[in-house]
Amino acid sequence: MNPQNAFQSTRGRAGERAFHLALLAATGVAVGSLVLLLISVAVEGLGGLSMDFLTQFPSRFPAKAGFKVAIVGSIWILGIVIVVAIPVGVGAAVYLEELASDNWFTRFIETNIANLAGVPSIVYGILGLAFFARALGLGVTVLTAGLTMSLLVLPVIVISSREALRAVPESIRQGGLALGATRWQVVSRQVLPAAAPGILTGCILATSRAIGETAPLLLIGAVTFARFLPTGLDSRYTAMPVQIFSWIGLPQKGFHELAAAGILVLLAILLSMNAVAIYLRARYERRW
Helix, strand or coil, X not given: CCHHHHHHHHHHXXXXXXXXXXXXXXXXXXXXXXXXXXXXXXXXXHHHCCHHHHHCCCCCCHHHCCCHHHHHHXXXXXXXXXXXXXXXXXXXXXXXXXHCCCCHHHHHHHHHHHHHCCCCHHHHHHHHHHHHHHHCCCCCCHHHHHHHHHHHHHHHHHHHHHHHHHCCCHHHHHHHHHCCCCHHHHHHHHHHHHHHHHHHHHHHHHHHHHHHCCHHHHHCCCCCCCCCCCCCCCCCCCCHHHHHHHHHCCCCHHHXXXXXXXXXXXXXXXXXXXXXXXXXXXHHHHHC
16 A cells, blocks of 8 residues: 555544544533433422422412412413414425425425524514414413414424425335326325324424423413413413423522422423324334
């Protein structure tokens, strides 16, 4: 081997090893910081977890304060997001990927959907306040919160659903059309079932984001102290992230422990939703 080539090869391997070590170090710092943060929250919050914490209403006294109203409020918001965002998002993905013509208008919509996925959540809060709460006159209600969070996760659902549809082999479509099926029959009976694992995973992860957002809800007027449960779409509300944010801002140490306990509850719900996504994906992949 030419000495110059051997020297360049050695330099290349050394640079590759250095880059590999740098990536490992960055990963270690990130994972280590996350683990330390989770341990800190767990140490502070485990003592506050109890059945009373999950079933009691908020209180001015830390010993009597509970998380019930926030949990119920988040469930209401999550229900609206599921009813509104998932059908609209999946339907838009199916239309753009399977039925729409490839023209300037379609490409314009696709570009804007991709851009909307990267918009900060606080911008959606401003939109929800201006359009849903004021322009449509819905006020500071559960419906306003649910529609705002639906807009927040809609681009994510569309993009993830399109990726799942794009992963279905083209041979499935061509085979169905060759056998005389219509375009819609191929999409509804072949493509959608095959893409179901990816679509379900994307939808669940998107709704997980909705349940953990704080800034949009604060902007559209979520209540930080509520001793009542929502009774309808026009009710006032609070949510788990908002209640945690409220407790963190109080001076008493007891409320800080309650906030840590609330974080653990929220993490448990998010991890459960992610576990459901993994289970559904694995189950449908085995079927197909």
